[in-house]
Amino acid sequence: MRAYSNWQWHLDKVFVKINGEMHYLWRAVDHECEVLESYVTKRRDRKAALKFLRKSMKRHGKPVVIVTDKLRSYGAAMRVVGNAGRQETGRWLNNRAENSRLPFRRRERAMLRFRQMRCLQKFAAIHSSIPNHFNLVRHLYSRDNFKLNRSAALNEWRQLCSV
Numbered sequence: 001m002r003a004y005s006n007w008q009w010h011l012d013k014v015f016v017k018i019n020g021e022m023h024y025l026w027r028a029v030d031h032e033c034e035v036l037e038s039y040v041t042k043r044r045d046r047k048a049a050l051k052f053l054r055k056s057m058k059r060h061g062k063p064v065v066i067v068t069d070k071l072r073s074y075g076a077a078m079r080v081v082g083n084a085g086r087q088e089t090g091r092w093l094n095n096r097a098e099n100s101r102l103p104f105r106r107r108e109r110a111m112l113r114f115r116q117m118r119c120l121q122k123f124a125a126i127h128s129s130i131p132n133h134f135n136l137v138r139h140l141y142s143r144d145n146f147k148l149n150r151s152a153a154l155n156e157w158r159q160l161c162s163v
Contacts, residue, residue, distance in 0.1 A: 007031065007064045007065065008030065008063060009028050009029065009063040009067065010028070010030075010031075011027070011029075011053075011068045011074060012026075012027050012068075012069065012094060013025065013027070014104065016040075016108070016114065017113065018114050018115065018116065019116075021042075023040055023042055023117060024044050024048070025038060025104075026038070026040075026041065026048070026049070027124075028056045036060050037055060037056035039055060040120050040121045040124065044071070046077050049071075049076070050076075050077040050080055052077075053083075057081070063086070065086055065088055066086050066087050067088045067090075067093045068088070068089055069089065074087065075087065104124070104127065111123075
């Protein structure tokens with residue numbers, strides 16, 4: 001598992017239908033578009049937001065800034081956790097989290113939807129870790145360093161798959 005810098009998180013929820021019922025996939029994305037945590041619930045209230053926040057903070061530590069949309073459940077959960085001063089909401093501030101769910105939607109269509117909540121949770125947890133492994137920020141590296149990092153990621157992936 002890679003060490004994350006925790007200075008800024010983007011929180012978002014995705015509406016997903018499972019057998020005709022609406023469910024919510026809560027997601028935390030860091031400033032480098034890497035998915036930190038995914039959590040599936042049936043409700044979109046303070047209790048669900050609080051459980052998601054506590055779960056992700058326990059695993060990754062507290063961020064300096066949390067960017068959310070204007071859902072009131074986030075603010076209520078932040079007050080309970082004690083991060084109300086760290087929350088930022090704005091019209092286009094959360095686009096990083098909004099755009100990072102597009103590969104998830106493509107895969108969902110290819111799988112012809114989900115049948116169970118547990119299946120969605122497993123898929124979201126596994127699927128988010130694979131692109132994180134290969135998502136190298138190209139504009140921050142020279143071409144030679146990018147190729148070295150990409151080959152190291154591929155070698156590590158081959159070792160994981162061969163075990």
